Structures are given as structure tokens and as C-alpha cells.
Amino acid sequence: MLKKERHDLIMRQINLHNRVLTSDLVSLLNVSEDTIRRDLQELSESKRLIKVHGGALSTSYQSSFDDVHVYARDAKRCIAKKAIGLIKDGMVILTGGGTTLIELAKLLPPQLTATFFTVSPYVAIELAKYEKLEVILIGGLFSKNSQVTYGSHVINQLSEINADLCLIGTSAVHPTNGLTDTDWEINQLKKKMLSSSKRAAILCISEKLNTTQRLKVASLENINYLITEIDAACTELNDYRIKTLKIL
Amino acid sequence: MLKKERHDLIMRQINLHNRVLTSDLVSLLNVSEDTIRRDLQELSESKRLIKVHGGALSTSYQSSFDDVHVYARDAKRCIAKKAIGLIKDGMVILTGGGTTLIELAKLLPPQLTATFFTVSPYVAIELAKYEKLEVILIGGLFSKNSQVTYGSHVINQLSEINADLCLIGTSAVHPTNGLTDTDWEINQLKKKMLSSSKRAAILCISEKLNTTQRLKVASLENINYLITEIDAACTELNDYRIKTLKIL
């Protein structure tokens, strides 16, 4: 059999089943493991599949949301990196949705071992790319606006969770008004998320500082970390310097 | 033999089998390897075939590489359209994951009003684009392989659901072995999904017909609809014609 044909058959298997085991290919194609491994290596190098221990995966799933334009991506990445500094091996993390959290999910250290609960399918999909993470997607009604799960079912499940750290984005932060939002259901959700975690970090690009929305989620006193893309020492953040809130 | 005749014979072989081995041509035409190699070289230069190590391929041999991301997409869309025919306003639908289901989610009629339960974040994201659909993402552990939620928590939630129609893809279908799969957890999940619905439809591209994987999900008797991209009257499907199974 020609090598190209073999590659073709392998790709067929991958496209058919989304994943394939090296051992299955060995018996299917009647060649040695080494040959299969070398084939997978090559196909992997040309990005036609993703090689993993014991076999290979389809690329089709992995590349769905990569090239979406993200507003202020650099700022969000900067925030994400700071937030990642809070995450240690073995922690249980609870995350909300939003582009900043998705960026964060893309920038985690590859060898991190942790448990992530999230209400965002997008975040879950990104987190699932890390071998060592346990990812739990909290289920419930799916919000068309916020693209997260919400509603009583989600709230119920959050009651059973006690995370080490909660990471959420926000619509608005204000020195006296604290954390505010526009949507009542999302508001409820964030409140519950905060109460389901020992510590909470707010990820917030600087232009949302000093703004207020209609519905209050939490006071600054209930938050442990405020993370923006600007330097923690910057005077712009002076109004937020209270004892219980660490600015990163 | 004239060179031109040889070339014609080589092309005939190529057109006949889509591929040819150098060694086969040597014994077929009783000339030296070098001659064959030179012929293939020439034919390749005039783009009549594609030369590869060990032989040559037809130019019309489209490797599945060329359309990795859209592999069998047409087939899947065809299947999706047939499956959509089963969906009526007001129904409660339960869906699994997989590319076919994602295609289906993209092709729904815009004004459909229905409730969708799904274990796939991808499907949920697509469904959320329809104004009139209620989308419930069933939460739980998120499978890195299958990209769906799974595990006991999912199973528990499925216990509380009684859908009108369950739509799932499959790894393999066989006339006697029925529905089979490779992953134990996904296996459990599919079993439960089937039992959580009044009717069940299997979405399956024809290449998966007559194949079997390690673990049994269900017999054909437990399935109500088998949907492939090929015509329902096609003889290829004869082995699947049992009273309780409608082929679309």
C-alpha cells in the first residue's frame, strides 16, 4: 500500500470517529506500530490531526473559535496573565463567561492540574484542551445574550460547590457602587458564584472602571482581587485601594 | 511496444484503480523499473497523474486531506435535513454531540419553537442563535475526547427528562450488533439518552454502516429512525429493514 493511501485511510478514520487509537490502526492497516506512529507524526506536523498519547484526534473540534475578533484582546490577555498568577496546582476554580475568561483559558500553563467549574461552554471548550484539567460545565438554561448557563438549575448546582477561587468578568465597577450589572438573571448568577467560592477575583478592563449599571452584584468588600490591564500602582486605581481588596 | 502505448496502458490502470504501483507496472509491461519510472515522471510532468513514492495516483484521487474540515459535510447536511423533518413545533428534543448534530443545529428553520436539551456545548451555542428556541445545556464533567458532558451528574439529570425525540450520532451501526461505541462513559450516556426519550433517531453517515465497535449501546429494535445520507430505498440498507425501524 502506498504511504499516501495509508495517510488517507488514517484521516478517514479520524474524520469518521473524531479520534483513533494507534493500536486500531495497526490492525486495520497491517503495519507496525512504528509506521503508524510515524504517519501520525507527519500528519500531526502538517496540522491534519492532533497527536495524543495512544492515538490521534480530529482538528475539527479544536479550531472553532480561534479567529473571532476580540475587542481589546491585548488588554484582556494582560489581565488573564495576572489572574493566572492566582491559580495554583490542585485548586478548584469557578469561572464565569466572557472573552476575558476565554483568553485566560487559552493562556493557562500546560501542566496545570486543577478543577474548573464554569458556566461558559466556550471556556469549557478551551479548558478541555489541557490534558490535566478536570472541567465541569455547569448545566442549565443557556442564555442567548450572555452565552452562559443560568437560571435556578445553575443556582442550585452552585450551592453544592465551594471553590477556592472564583474568576468573573464584569460589566461595571465603581468605588462606591461596587460591582454592577444589567441583566437580572446574570446578576443572580454572579451573586451565587461569589458566594460559592472562598475568594473572588474580578477581571475588568480599565474602561469599565468607575462605571455603574442598574443592578448591584456585590460591594468591593466582597471581592478579594481586582485585576485590570493597568499597573497596580497607577493612580487611576487609587479609589479602589481598600484593605480587603488586592489590586493586581 | 511503443512508448505511447505504454503511457496509455499506464493511464488505463490509473483510471481503473485510481492508483498504481511501479512494481505492478514492471511485471505488467515487461520493461525495466527505470522505464516505468521515466514514464511516470513524464506523465506526472504533463499532469496526467500524481507521482508518489512507490507508484502513482489518479489526479481525480481527492484525498480526504483536501477537505478535512468539510469532510463529508454534504453528507452530514443531507442527514441533518432529513432529521429536521422529524422536528415539529413544541417538541422537546434531546441531542448528543458530534459534527452531524452541529450541522443540524445550523440548519433548523428560523421560526421553529421547541425546547432543546443537549450535552454538547457546540450544539448549544448554535441553537442559541435561534430566537424562539429554549436551550438547556446539560451540565457535568466535560469530556476532552467527545466534547460533550458526561458522567453521573449528566445521567442524573437525564433521569428527569422525558423528551419527545432523541437525536444522536453514532460511531458504528451494524444489522445484528446494533449501535456500538468505543468509550464506556459515552456508551452509558447514550444509553441513558435513549431511555430518556419517547423516540430515538440515529444520525449516521453511510460509511459507518455495517461497522462495529467494542461496546454495545442499543439494538436496532430500540431505535425508531435510522437516518443516513443515502436514499432510503437503496439496497445497501436492506439489512436494516425491520418493522420497528424507519429508514429515512
Added chain:
DNA sequence: TTAAACCCCGCAAAAACACGCAAAAAAAAA
């Protein structure tokens, strides 16, 4: 911890290939 499965690396044999050369064949010219 151990056993099994998986992976990586380098080697060596076999297969495939490339290139020059000269004989053979074909074509062209005398």
C-alpha cells in the same frame, strides 16, 4: 510499586529512486 501500554531513537535491510553511460532502436539524412 509493578505491569502493561506507549513512545522515542537509532540501526539496518529492503525498496524505491536518480544519474550517467552505453547499447539498442528508431528516425533522419545522405
Added chain:
DNA sequence: TTTTTTTTTGCGTGTTTTTGCGGGGTTTAA
């Protein structure tokens, strides 16, 4: 027809590609 020229072919030789195997390391699951 004979001679010359061109083309084609097969062979020898050396190179590259492919493949299986052994040894040894790593990962995984019990």
C-alpha cells in the same frame, strides 16, 4: 541502401526513503 543523428532503453552504482526491530525510557492504571 547506408550513414548519421536522435531517441529510447537497460544496467551499474550510489543515494534516499521507508519500514520493522531492538533497546530503553515514559506514562498510565491497578
